[in-house]
Amino acid sequence: MNQRPAMDLSGLPTFGHGPRSPTWWGTLGFMALEGTGFALAAGAYLYLATLWPNWRLSAPQPNHWPGTIVTLLLIASLVPNHILNGYAKQCAIGPVRIGMVVMSLLGIAPLVVRWFEFPALNIYWDTNAYGSMLWVLLGLHTTHLITDVGDTIVLTVLMFTHHGYSGRRFGDVGDNVFYWDFVVLTWIPIYLLIYWLPRWG
Amino acid sequence: MSSADITSERDLPPESEASAKGDVAPERDGPRDTGLDDASLHRWLARTWRTPPGIIGALSSVDHKVIARRYLITAFLFLCLGGLNAVVMRIQLSGPRRGLIGPDLYNQLFTMHGVTMMFLFAVPIVQATGIYLVPLMVGTRNIAFPRLNAFSYWVYVSGGLFAWVSFALSMAPDVGWFAYVPLSGPEYAPGKRADVWAQMITYTEVSSLAVAVATIVTVFKHRAPGMSLDKIPLYVWALLVTSFVVVFAMPAVMVTSTFLILDRLVGTHIFNPAEGGDALLFQHLFWFFGHPEVYIIFLPATGMVSAIIPAFARRPMFGHLGLVLSLIAVGFLSFGLWVHHMFATGLPKLGASFFTASSMMIAIPNGVQIFCWLATLWDSRPVIRTPLLFVFGFFFIFVIGGLTGVMLASVPLDLQVHDTYFVVAHFHYVLIGGSVFPLLGAAYFWFPKITGRMMSERLGRWHFWLAMVGFNAAFFPMHIVGLWGMPRRVYTYPAELGWGNINFFISAGAVLFFLSFVLFAFNLVHSALRGAPAGDNLWDAGTLEWATSSPPPSYNFARIPIVTNVEPLWAEREALPVATGLRVDVRELVVSTVAEAHPDIREKSATPSIWPLLAAIAVGGTFLYSIFTPWAIVWGAAPIAITLIGWFWPKGDPEDEE
Known part of the structure; x- marks a missing residue:
């Protein structure tokens, strides 16, 4: 077909x-x-909780402190996360490198505490359906946390190589910031469901 | 809007603010396409965008057309396997008390038939058609996230192999395609068969979720300059809505199958009523996916119909906006219907009435679509060719399926015919009529674009009539035998019930229907090898995929087209306006704004890589191992992490760095 440059x-x-980049949309x-x-x-958990009048099924309360x-x-980590975002937008390599190291550490810290969360549930996954759902919810978020922290660490290492001096890489840092917000955001309802619903209910 | 509008000052963003400052290595500029003659342009682009030669090269391909072709061929092979399942079942049922196969094999056969047709044929093939056509129709050079797309194919193939190797080992799932608990739970399904079902689901859903995200981003961000939302072709709209439905529906079945495998493997009690779980929860979660699934299969087919009709009616589609709104409405409503699959479970009456109402409501936007198609044809002199014949077949069959659907939405009737052949007839009318017939029409319509050769029109007409007669002969009598009370999923029936003759007739129809596919397969292979050359735009259609050669070159378009109309090729018959200024030594394409499609960024598209295949092997191996031990997730994490790092780590190509 004929063409005319226009x-x-x-x-x-x-x-x-941000939204200008396809990766952000992905x-x-x-x-x-x-x-x-x-x-x-979470819906499955609430479904079962409303189905059984004696929900928690005589299990002991979870200890909420590790959670x-x-x-x-996680909430505290949002502050450095957004400072890092500002530097990524300016494509400033020095502060971005420091920010990525900080965010890697702030990703590992909750994972360490998470280790103590599972025993603090005070129930096993195979005791009853209440125990199963607690482990499923906590397990889901832990998988989420581990993948994102792994991703953050790899990107941190990458920013310390010569590959870091690239607009695309700064965009990746921005997307990493965006995703961390999501990891924090998803935790809040799960935290309430695991530790506070059994107390209220 | 004329092309001059698009090039006006306001459309181009202010000179790149980002690339000018900050610690960013300067772009190493390369040759641009501006002013290049056609031959040199082709040479440059062909070298930049080619899939590398050799086996490793082929396995590394990220070309959306190459991946889509593989998807299409693989899905067609699975269709043949699922069809053979059906033929074997029909031979067994062709008379009372036939001893060809026993109940155990029969259970595996109908489960494999359903699983194969839904997860290995229908969803992958509609998505694959989108992988091929969407980037061409929106005027870009590759799908967004090409490596993710390649990864999705390898995961899909490993899931299919996993299911069928299990079948060969007599280890195939035998609990029906929806695998209800408690039948599929640890108590009633010992062995590994139900685990095969659960993990096979995980493979295929990972794959289709990946394709859905890539499709959404392609439509949002890679549209050719000027293709504002109101100029997006209907087929692309259909795929966009479908992809959104996938994103929100498929996680439900992954949650279901994960819960099931947890119950079976590590002793959780999620579906165990004795320990505070609930068996109906499984059905809720499954059908929250399962009903949208029908529309995941059906909506792309309506997109195909909306692409075929204007080409043969020789006029733009009547009610373009109405069709788009109908697609979106169907997408939303599809999430409000799932409970109508569960009317027989004794739900509260008010809930059942709500889902009856919503099930009837979805007939409204679907009706709008049908009337828009009919109006387009009414006000035209249609050119009747094989693709249009299949569209007519679709109208006829799908409307019957829709009518029995409205009948089944009413609870008393549903209870009466629950689990009978009436339901089997209904959903085959909807799925084959609503999806397979448009798909066959689409095959005849786009085959010349994909291969550069025509399919035989004469064989096509034979195929259509054989399929039409065979299908109706096989499935219409099922309504009747269902009303007589014949239950589905029985491997035989006694002679005294008097179902022998009608079942023999059904089986004869099924064989005829199968033969129509044999004819189709012959036509495909013969035409691919010997068909007459097709030319670029043999149907004189109006959308962008017809602006390039048949088959399209690796880079799709020598220059990115500019869109001024919903049927851009009809609006610009003399010369297509195009954009210049892209680099030709690297894989550069245009990223545009979401609503108006103003060009915004010159972005690099990913280069070929073997890592998606390796990552798929790591993921597939982990899924396979996980039916034996939960530790598979721990051991599998390392290879998955390594392959993903290999995938994303920059290798020094300009595509990775700039």
């Missing part, structure tokens, strides 16, 4: 941050599907 794209930039897509998975697991510490750590 537009010149040579002046366009080669990368963009990240959002994965958040949507993972969020649906979380919502359905509460994780929650506080």
